[in-house]
Amino acid sequence: MTAAVNTAQNTSTVRPKSDRRETLAIGGVILGILIVAGVAISQRQIVNPLPRLFDWQLSSFYDLNKTDQAIHTSLMTAIPELWLLHGDMLSLQKRGKSKEAWPNIEQLAAYYYVAPFAEDLFWTQNGKVKWERVTSFSFEGSTVYRGYGGTAEQQHAYLIVLSHAHKGATFTSAGNIWMNPNPNAPAPSTVVRDSLIRNGWKQVVPYSGEMERKRIRS
Amino acid sequence: MKFQQRFAALLLVALSTLLVSVAEAKSLRVGITLHPYYSFVANIVGDRAEIVPLINAGNNPHNYRPQAEDMRRVLSMDALVVNGIGHDEWAFEIIQAAGRKDNLPLIYANSGVPLIPIAADEGEAKVVNAHTFVSITVAIQQIYTIARELGKLDPDNADFFRKNARDYALKIRRIKAKYMGELAKLDTSNLRCATMHGAYGYLMQEFGLQVVAVIEPRHGVSPTARQLGDTIDKIKTANVNVLFAEKFFASNLAETIREATGVGMYAFSHMSDGDFAAELFEHETKANLQTLVEAMRSINAAPSASSAE
Numbered sequence: 001m002t003a004a005v006n007t008a009q010n011t012s013t014v015r016p017k018s019d020r021r022e023t024l025a026i027g028g029v030i031l032g033i034l035i036v037a038g039v040a041i042s043q044r045q046i047v048n049p050l051p052r053l054f055d056w057q058l059s060s061f062y063d064l065n066k067t068d069q070a071i072h073t074s075l076m077t078a079i080p081e082l083w084l085l086h087g088d089m090l091s092l093q094k095r096g097k098s099k100e101a102w103p104n105i106e107q108l109a110a111y112y113y114v115a116p117f118a119e120d121l122f123w124t125q126n127g128k129v130k131w132e133r134v135t136s137f138s139f140e141g142s143t144v145y146r147g148y149g150g151t152a153e154q155q156h157a158y159l160i161v162l163s164h165a166h167k168g169a170t171f172t173s174a175g176n177i178w179m180n181p182n183p184n185a186p187a188p189s190t191v192v193r194d195s196l197i198r199n200g201w202k203q204v205v206p207y208s209g210e211m212e213r214k215r216i217r218s
Numbered sequence: 219m220k221f222q223q224r225f226a227a228l229l230l231v232a233l234s235t236l237l238v239s240v241a242e243a244k245s246l247r248v249g250i251t252l253h254p255y256y257s258f259v260a261n262i263v264g265d266r267a268e269i270v271p272l273i274n275a276g277n278n279p280h281n282y283r284p285q286a287e288d289m290r291r292v293l294s295m296d297a298l299v300v301n302g303i304g305h306d307e308w309a310f311e312i313i314q315a316a317g318r319k320d321n322l323p324l325i326y327a328n329s330g331v332p333l334i335p336i337a338a339d340e341g342e343a344k345v346v347n348a349h350t351f352v353s354i355t356v357a358i359q360q361i362y363t364i365a366r367e368l369g370k371l372d373p374d375n376a377d378f379f380r381k382n383a384r385d386y387a388l389k390i391r392r393i394k395a396k397y398m399g400e401l402a403k404l405d406t407s408n409l410r411c412a413t414m415h416g417a418y419g420y421l422m423q424e425f426g427l428q429v430v431a432v433i434e435p436r437h438g439v440s441p442t443a444r445q446l447g448d449t450i451d452k453i454k455t456a457n458v459n460v461l462f463a464e465k466f467f468a469s470n471l472a473e474t475i476r477e478a479t480g481v482g483m484y485a486f487s488h489m490s491d492g493d494f495a496a497e498l499f500e501h502e503t504k505a506n507l508q509t510l511v512e513a514m515r516s517i518n519a520a521p522s523a524s525s526a527e
């Protein structure tokens with residue numbers, strides 16, 4: 001430490017030997033901490049596994065009421081079931097034992113007990129939706145089932161669109177679910193995406209276990 | 219000639235034994251983390267794979283702490299079936315500790331399952347319900363996923379696994395249909411239930427029933443005194459008439475709530491107790507659905523909904 005004596009005014013100023021260096025050092029340390037923290041935070045950001053939704057899409061997790069969510073859950077399980085049955089029916093068709101390639105609602109409900117087609121307690125509690133197999137889209141390579149006339153509060157109409165993207169595969173789960181706020185929305189004349197959107201249909205994007213796994217492990 | 223015949227017979231026996239042992243040596247050792255996954259895999263693979271539970275039976279999966287012997291088991295597995303969405307996080311610690319993070323095929327049973335929030339969660343605070351195995355509809359989707367992934371690991375048996383998966387799915391769907399029939403005879407419109415644990419959202423959803431309140435604020439977390447008080451108020455306000463507690467993870471909280479509110483109390487199985495068994499899932503599912511039917515009968519037998527308070 002040095003002392004400068006001002007003899008003219010009889011006062012003395014005492015400065016620490018390294019005041020500027022200390023200030024600079026402390027500033028440097030703070031800056032370093034901020035940089036390290038900033039880098040660490042940027043590296044630790046949780047990846048949002050949810051795909052960014054368009055305004056023509058709905059999140060099954062956030063956007064659906066309980067009735068629509070229950071029907072969506074059952075439809076998601078029905079999709080692999082439908083493909084398996086389709087595989088069976090194609091085999092029967094080849095052997096001349098079936099004219100149909102896809103199960104009808106009666107088969108799904110009465111024989112296989114597949115929700116939401118079976119008219120059971122689930123069906124009663126979730127708006128008694130009427131279901132039909134729409135066959136007119138076969139030229140587009142898609143098979144469609146429609147649910148309409150649900151009586152629950154704010155219930156949607158439903159479409160299951162099973163696409164032939166994996167033609168030949170009998171054990172796949174390729175399929176999309178669309179909902180329309182009009183519970184009696186008519187069957188669309190085409191399942192081309194833009195046409196569905198123009199007619200008020202919204203694609204439901206499921207929050208799957210795969211997305212949750214990525215969120216947890218990110 | 220006789221010698222030649224005997225020699226041929228012996229050769230045939232030796233060859234058959236060799237083929238059987240080769241086949242056995244090739245069969246997969248499939249690990250599982252939770253009881254229902256044992257049932258699913260057992261019904262899919264039949265006698266064509268060996269099932270290895272990652273942890274011993276009798277442990278609570280909510281607060282399990284990995285043991286050294288778990289690491290020994292994971293070393294012998296060809297694949298491991300996991301919940302993967304929050305109910306068996308300890309499995310990943312075991313895999314990491316055993317050095318199998320990069321070489322153990324994991325089968326995420328829930329990869330294609332559309333998840334729902336824990337019942338009674340509102341707004342943006344919705345939290346994923348990881349109990350997809352306490353259900354029938356969603357369990358079926360997991361069964362198909364497991365069968366498909368096992369088929370990729372063992373292509374020779376892929377068709378066998380797929381057929382078994384379908385037969386098993388139909389079997390458990392018939393259980394559901396039977397109890398749906400029982401419940402259809404009862405008036406379910408008066409049911410206003412709360413559950414101790416968030417485990418039953420998927421099960422209630424597939425019967426078209428809704429849970430008004432879940433006592434545990436978060437999975438495996440006991441409520442604070444204030445949260446408990448709020449829940450009791452919510453139960454009274456919503457006229458809840460049934461509380462479903464846990465069959466195996468007893469809690470005196472449930473008794474406290476029953477005393478404070480007078481609700482009828484029933485116990486569901488979380489399917490996480492007892493020995494690992496192929497039949498466990500069916501057995502516990504039937505027990506849960508029977509409990510649901512009994513709860514509904516008691517509500518139906520009550521003079522009126524309001525007198526249940």
